[in-house]
Amino acid sequence: PEPTPETSPVEYDQNLAISPGQDRTVSGSLRSNETINYRVSALEGQVLLARMASEGVLLTVLTPAGEPVEQSAERVRNWQGTLPASGEYTIQLRPVQGLDQSDYELEVSLSAVPQPEPSVEPQPEPSVEPAPPATQPDPNPDASVTEQRVQIPPGQTSVQVSGQVNENRIRRYIVNAQEGQVLALDLPTVSGPVTLDVRFPNGEMIPDASRVLSWQGQLPTSGGYLVDVTSARPSNYTLRISVN
Structure with missing residues (x-):
C-alpha cells in the first residue's frame, strides 16, 4: 500500500x-x-x-x-x-x-568575520618564546606557544580574533600600544575554561592580570604587550582586543 x-x-x-x-x-x-x-x-x-x-x-x-x-x-x-x-x-x-x-x-x-592576518600560523618552535622559562614560567612549561601580531585596522579601535587552545597549546597575541593608551580585553565567546594572561612588553606578568576572563588598564609604557590565551582542555574562543 x-x-x-x-x-x-x-x-x-x-x-x-x-x-x-x-x-x-x-x-x-x-x-x-x-x-x-x-x-x-x-x-x-x-x-x-x-x-x-x-x-x-x-x-x-x-x-x-x-x-x-x-x-x-x-x-x-x-x-x-x-x-x-x-x-x-x-x-x-x-x-x-x-x-x-x-x-x-x-x-x-x-561571530564577527575574522580579520585577515598575513601570518596566521608562525612556526610553533620553542624559540618563539622571548622570555627565558626560568624567569617567566608559563602555567604549563611543556605547552607550545603560537605567536601572532595583531594589527588594529586604521579608523578602528578594536579587533576580534578566534582560535582553539588546549592544555598543550597557548595562543599568544602581541598588541602594539602607546604609553597612556587604555588596553581592554574580553572573551565574548568561549566553549570551555579559557582564561587570559597579560604581560608587559618585557614578558613580566601584569599584576592581577593572570588567568582572568577580561582585563582593562592604562598602559605605563609603549611597546608590544603580550596576551596569552590558555585552557586546561580543548576550547574554542573569540577574543576582543580594544586600544583607545
Whole structure:
C-alpha cells in the first residue's frame, strides 16, 4: 500500500540570513515525519552557535559537503564551534522519535568575520618564546606557544580574533600600544575554561592580570604587550582586543 502523507518523509529548506556578530531566533512546528534545513552562509574561522530553546526537537550542524561538522554536532540540543571552511552550512532540525508533533525555537549566532592576518600560523618552535622559562614560567612549561601580531585596522579601535587552545597549546597575541593608551580585553565567546594572561612588553606578568576572563588598564609604557590565551582542555574562543 502507498504510504499516507502523514508518514512520508517531508523536508523543507530555508535560507537564514545572519549578520556577523548578530543573533537570530526562528520558531515553528514539526511533525514526526518532517525535517527543516536552515542554510547559513559563513566564513572559515567564524564561530557558530546553534541552540534549541525548547525540548522535543534536536539539531545537527552539517558542513557544506553535507557531513556533520563533528561528532558532537549530531542530534544535540546545542552546538558551538569554529567553522573549518567557508561555505553554506546547514542546521538540520528533526523531532525527537516518538513525538507526533513538536514546537521549536532555534537561536543562532555567528561571530564577527575574522580579520585577515598575513601570518596566521608562525612556526610553533620553542624559540618563539622571548622570555627565558626560568624567569617567566608559563602555567604549563611543556605547552607550545603560537605567536601572532595583531594589527588594529586604521579608523578602528578594536579587533576580534578566534582560535582553539588546549592544555598543550597557548595562543599568544602581541598588541602594539602607546604609553597612556587604555588596553581592554574580553572573551565574548568561549566553549570551555579559557582564561587570559597579560604581560608587559618585557614578558613580566601584569599584576592581577593572570588567568582572568577580561582585563582593562592604562598602559605605563609603549611597546608590544603580550596576551596569552590558555585552557586546561580543548576550547574554542573569540577574543576582543580594544586600544583607545
